[in-house]
Amino acid sequence: MTDEFRDPRDELLDHLGALRAFAMSLTRNSAAADDLVQDTIEKAWKNMDKFQPGTNLRAWLFTIQRNAFYSIRRKAKREVADVDGAMAASLSEKPAHDGRLALNDFRKAFEQLPDEQREALMLVGASGFAYEEAAEMCGVAVGTIKSRANRGRRRLAELMGLDPNEDPVIGDTTNTSVMTASLSRQG
Amino acid sequence: MFRNKPNLATFVPVSRPKSNTYTDAFRMTKNDRTSSVMRQIDENLRRVYKDEQAKEVPDRFKDLLQRLKDRDGDARDD
Numbered sequence: 001m002t003d004e005f006r007d008p009r010d011e012l013l014d015h016l017g018a019l020r021a022f023a024m025s026l027t028r029n030s031a032a033a034d035d036l037v038q039d040t041i042e043k044a045w046k047n048m049d050k051f052q053p054g055t056n057l058r059a060w061l062f063t064i065q066r067n068a069f070y071s072i073r074r075k076a077k078r079e080v081a082d083v084d085g086a087m088a089a090s091l092s093e094k095p096a097h098d099g100r101l102a103l104n105d106f107r108k109a110f111e112q113l114p115d116e117q118r119e120a121l122m123l124v125g126a127s128g129f130a131y132e133e134a135a136e137m138c139g140v141a142v143g144t145i146k147s148r149a150n151r152g153r154r155r156l157a158e159l160m161g162l163d164p165n166e167d168p169v170i171g172d173t174t175n176t177s178v179m180t181a182s183l184s185r186q187g
Numbered sequence: 188m189f190r191n192k193p194n195l196a197t198f199v200p201v202s203r204p205k206s207n208t209y210t211d212a213f214r215m216t217k218n219d220r221t222s223s224v225m226r227q228i229d230e231n232l233r234r235v236y237k238d239e240q241a242k243e244v245p246d247r248f249k250d251l252l253q254r255l256k257d258r259d260g261d262a263r264d265d
Contacts (some may be wrong), residue, residue: 009255009256012252013244013248013249013252016244016248017239017240017241017242017244018240020239020240020242020244021236021239021240021242024239025236025239034245034247034248037248038247038248038251041248041251041252041255042251042255045255103231103234103235103238106231106235107235110232110235121232122232122236125228125229125232125233126229126232126233126235126236127236128233153225153228153229156228156231157224157225157228160228162224162227162228
């Protein structure tokens with residue numbers, strides 16, 4: 001190595017937590033998530049010569065991981081995500097406080113989103129990648145990632161009862177009747 | 188009094204006049220509310236991810252990395 005950069009192999013350990021979190025969001029099942037992470041590490045190790053030092057190692061690893069996930073998914077040909085298992089696991093966790101309870105509801109809502117929305121939200125909402133980076137990682141246009149993330153956010157808001165369009169006070173109906181009243185007074 | 192009663196249809200126009208303080212006020216409130224909800228959503232996403240990421244990495248992964256390293260070492264020795 002000519003050592004402006006560390007050997008990326010030595011950095012893999014630092015990314016394991018993130019890889020496991022991303023794998024969990026993709027698979028929604030902790031056993032499958034860990035198998036996916038193992039697969040990812042082995043693939044990354046084998047292809048390490050293709051990694052360009054100085055570029056974003058985490059993004060590179062996430063790309064490998066999502067490709068591995070979809071390739072397994074295609075092979076399996078059946079979508080049996082263990083939503084029940086993942087839910088049972090999160091329910092069996094002892095709630096630490098009210099915030100944690102709300103967070104568990106949020107997790108459950110998140111698990112209900114379609115793959116592509118979970119993925120987009122994980123990348124841009126949770127992990128802090130730029131839309132452009134996420135688009136490149138997923139091999140789609142930036143606009144596609146934006147729309148997936150926004151659809152996911154809106155769906156989560158609905159599932160959590162936070163839908164801004166369903167506010168009883170600031171809805172369009174109230175809006176219109178307020179205007180009507182004020183204009184009637186003028187008449 | 189009813190002579191000037193407005194036709195409701197005219198009060199949900201596609202583009203509302205900029206000068207209408209009522210619609211502007213409501214539109215802003217709604218936008219503010221939307222972005223506040225979206226901020227909450229993103230905040231929750233980050234918390235879930237952070238929690239997940241902070242979980243202790245099982246030994247199987249440290250073992251795996253060690254195995255891969257050892258294998259590379261053997262390959263170079265050959």
